[in-house]
Every structure is written in C-alpha cells, then in structure tokens.
Amino acid sequence: MAVWEVFAMRHFQPNRRPAARQEADDLPGFGKPPCRELPTEDPDGFREAVVGWFDAVGRPYPWRETTDPYAILVSELMLQQTRVETVLERGYFERWMRRFPGVGELADAPDEEILKLWEGLGYYRRARHLREAARAVVSRHGGLFPRDPAEIRALPGVGDYTAGAILAFAFDRAAPMIDGNVARVLARLFDFNGSIEGPAGRRQLAEWSGRLTDPRRARRFQSGLMEIGQRLCKVRRPQCPDCPVAGFCAARAPEHLPVKRERARIEEVAEHVGYFRGEGDRVFLCVESGPRRSGLWRLPPVSAEEHGDAEPLLRFAYSITRYRVWLHVHAMPASALPRGEGRWVSRAELESVALGSPYRRALRSLVADAGFNGR
Ligand code: SF4
Incomplete structure (x- = not known):
C-alpha cells in the first residue's frame, strides 16, 4: 500500500464530512471523493496530507536536490512560462549550472553566451534578469545570496512568487507562494468562483496560501502543493480520485475552475x-x-x-x-x-x-x- 494511501486511511474519514457540503458530493458521475472539511478548518491535517504525499511520490527534480538559493533562482526563472518537461528533457538547467555554477561566473557572462544557453526557452528577458540578479548579489551583498525577504524581493527579476520560492526551497521558510498550479488547486479546494486574476482574487489566494503554508516544513509543503497541481489537479481533467487532498476539497465542478478573464483571441x-x-x-x-x-x-x-x-x-x-x-x-x-x-x-x-x-x-x-x- 502506498504511503499516501496510509495517510488517506488515517485522515479521510467520511463520517467527519460536514452536512453543508453533502450536496457537492452527491453530484452524479463526478468521481470526486467527498469533502469532509476545508483546509483552513484543519490546517495541520491538510499539511500532513500534502507533505505525506510529497514524501512518498514527489519527483526528484535536480533543483530539489539543492538548497543553493542561486540554483533555485535559476530553476524558477527557467520554469516561468516553460514546462518542467522541456527544462528537464533538454538539459537546460544542468547546462546552465555547469557553465555558471555561481553568481560570480554569471555576473561576468557576455550576452551572446547567456542567450545561446537560453535558446529555445523563449522570453529571453529572463536570462538577462538572471544575470542582473547575479550582478546585484555581487555588488550589493558581496557575492553572498541574501536571506532577508525584502533584500531577495529587491533583486532584478524577482517578484513575490519567486521570492517566496527562494525562501521556501533554499531556506525552508514559510511565505505565500502562488504560481499557476497552486492558484488552480487553491481555487478548487475552496470552490472559489471569483476571478483569480483580479486584485480581490489575488488577495484571497495570498491569504489562503499564507495561512496554509507549513511553518515547520515549508520546502516539502510548497513542493507538494505545486506538484499536486502539476500532476493531479490538471486544468481539464483533474484526477480527483487519486488526490491526497480530496477530503479537503469543496470543488463541485473542478474542471470549470479557476475563473479567469476571457482570453484574447488568437x-x-x-x-x-x-x-x-x-x-x-x-x-x-x-x-x-x-x-x-x-x-x-x-x-x-x-x-x-x-x-x-x-x-x-x-x-x-x-x-x-x-x-x-x-x-x-x-x-x-x-x-x-x-x-x-x-x-x-x-x-x-x-x-x-x-x-x-x-x-x-x-x-x-x-x-x-x-x-x-x-x-
Ligand atoms: S485534484 Fe484538484 S479538484 Fe480534484 S480533489 Fe484534488 S484539489 Fe480538488
């Protein structure tokens, strides 16, 4: 029996399901296990389900084998707008880290070389942002990557999400952290029908993320939540029966969430x-x-x-x-x-x-x- 299934047996007890959410569970042909309570009603249980699943089946990506904040920054910028499979299968991360193992090497790199290593990933501004961030670490912090959230956030190309990722994955510190995968999972867990792209929706997601983040195991919790979004809580076909947090999920029609602005026509x-x-x-x-x-x-x-x-x-x-x-x-x-x-x-x-x-x-x-x- 898989480790996360042991978790499921311990935590997903149907008789703990609140009556108010009964209706959602009775929809025909849905295949989603019943919701017993919201993540915010039992944050420890929710964290345990995410971390337990991740410990059992989380994928060993190369950027998960390090706590070097520079390597985390490289991976995060590469993964913005680019699928994990593309970065992995074509060896972008390893090539980059071999050529530029630290901020010192990258800070001195010529344009042509960084663009060549980035070729095929698109959005080339990201490669230049990385070099600007490396230069800032060298000039402002003497080559030592900062640990202070405000100093990390002040590096070129580092927004709220990337700063949260560096804090969690490099320093194991809890901070709100919402990428597309996490936004989708949160919107579905709370059956959130507002737009996640407007200011109110973004505030709401940040609030949930901040309340749920595991203060003792931020790295594993955030990795787990992202991976649930990536592998199970998929855009069109969520795999609810296999989901370790199904017991905390209030979504009635997950395939219709999250609500986004209408996309511009191609x-x-x-x-x-x-x-x-x-x-x-x-x-x-x-x-x-x-x-x-x-x-x-x-x-x-x-x-x-x-x-x-x-x-x-x-x-x-x-x-x-x-x-x-x-x-x-x-x-x-x-x-x-x-x-x-x-x-x-x-x-x-x-x-x-x-x-x-x-x-x-x-x-x-x-x-x-x-x-x-x-x-
Ligand atoms: S896959 Fe997504 S929608 Fe389905 S139970 Fe898990 S969190 Fe909810």
Whole structure:
C-alpha cells in the first residue's frame, strides 16, 4: 500500500464530512471523493496530507536536490512560462549550472553566451534578469545570496512568487507562494468562483496560501502543493480520485475552475524573411531588435516589394503569446542584402550562434532539404 494511501486511511474519514457540503458530493458521475472539511478548518491535517504525499511520490527534480538559493533562482526563472518537461528533457538547467555554477561566473557572462544557453526557452528577458540578479548579489551583498525577504524581493527579476520560492526551497521558510498550479488547486479546494486574476482574487489566494503554508516544513509543503497541481489537479481533467487532498476539497465542478478573464483571441499574422546565401557555406543573419528576442540572431525581414510574388522556399506557423505567426522564408539575391547590422555565418558556425527558434527551425529544414548551398 502506498504511503499516501496510509495517510488517506488515517485522515479521510467520511463520517467527519460536514452536512453543508453533502450536496457537492452527491453530484452524479463526478468521481470526486467527498469533502469532509476545508483546509483552513484543519490546517495541520491538510499539511500532513500534502507533505505525506510529497514524501512518498514527489519527483526528484535536480533543483530539489539543492538548497543553493542561486540554483533555485535559476530553476524558477527557467520554469516561468516553460514546462518542467522541456527544462528537464533538454538539459537546460544542468547546462546552465555547469557553465555558471555561481553568481560570480554569471555576473561576468557576455550576452551572446547567456542567450545561446537560453535558446529555445523563449522570453529571453529572463536570462538577462538572471544575470542582473547575479550582478546585484555581487555588488550589493558581496557575492553572498541574501536571506532577508525584502533584500531577495529587491533583486532584478524577482517578484513575490519567486521570492517566496527562494525562501521556501533554499531556506525552508514559510511565505505565500502562488504560481499557476497552486492558484488552480487553491481555487478548487475552496470552490472559489471569483476571478483569480483580479486584485480581490489575488488577495484571497495570498491569504489562503499564507495561512496554509507549513511553518515547520515549508520546502516539502510548497513542493507538494505545486506538484499536486502539476500532476493531479490538471486544468481539464483533474484526477480527483487519486488526490491526497480530496477530503479537503469543496470543488463541485473542478474542471470549470479557476475563473479567469476571457482570453484574447488568437490572431494570425504573416512574417516574411529572406534566405540570403553567400560564397561557401554561408547565410546572412541580422540581429533581432524586438523586445522578445532582443540580441538574438535571425533571418532578415523582407518587405512585400522585395520578395515579390515568388513562392516562398518554406512556410510554417509558430505561436507567440496570442499570435499565430506564418513565417515565409524567401530565397533572396545577394543584391537585395539588407543594410544595417548583420553578418555572414558559415554552416559550421550556425549551431553555435544564438538564434531565435523559428529561424533555427527554418535553417535546419533548408539545410536538410537541399544542402546549405543547394538551391
Ligand atoms: S485534484 Fe484538484 S479538484 Fe480534484 S480533489 Fe484534488 S484539489 Fe480538488
């Protein structure tokens, strides 16, 4: 019998269920175990259920094997907007920590190198924030990561959530800590029907998080709650029968929670870029100047006048925020080479330059299809 099932037997006693929540339990075809009490009515029991489950089945992520606050900061910034699987399977965290094992190494790192290590994760501002935070630790704290909550919160790129994560995972200190997974779990546990994105909803979540955080085992409690959100309390298909906190959960229709603002509609846009080939194995690249991928290399943009009516060599779509971008890659003569910053890059060099993901994908496809000089 799994350890958390022993917990369930000890803690989930149906006869302790309040009558007021009977109605929720009687909904047909729901599959969710009955709610016996809210987490705030038995915070110790709730913490025990979360920590017990985590101790039994929590995943051994590499950032959980350390209490180094710098490593925790790296993992937290990587995991903002990026799935755990992507960071793990493609080795981003290990590569970064091998190259920049401490704030001293990162503080001196050149732009090109940090962007290359971040390539494919997107939202490149995060990589620069990390370096700015490393520089601040060096200049303000003599290279020693601060322990004071206000000093941690004052580091570049560190918001309330990241500060809470550093306090919990590095120093085992209790602080409110709400990411998307925890927000979803809390909204469902309390059957919260207000928007979690407005100020009132955010305040309410912070209040619950602050009251429930385990003061003695903050690291394991916060890890457990996040992992319940990630693995069981899923957005569309919550796995309620397997959930260790089902006995504390008042949600009647969890798949409809949390309530969020209506998402902006996806907009389709077209992007046209040029594939300029030079002598030998070389392709012309220029520097991205937009806010999202600033500093990365890219295929140069071309206007409708420049590319004319000719069929593009390649066309595919990629997503960025609320846009679905159709990228058109046109074969362009050297005479139409754009003015401004750029450079010829050989085939051998291509893998080592920091390149925006859509352009990397386009170049890999062109190289594979036709050989670098083939067309
Ligand atoms: S999976 Fe989510 S909705 Fe289902 S019982 Fe657990 S906390 Fe509640």
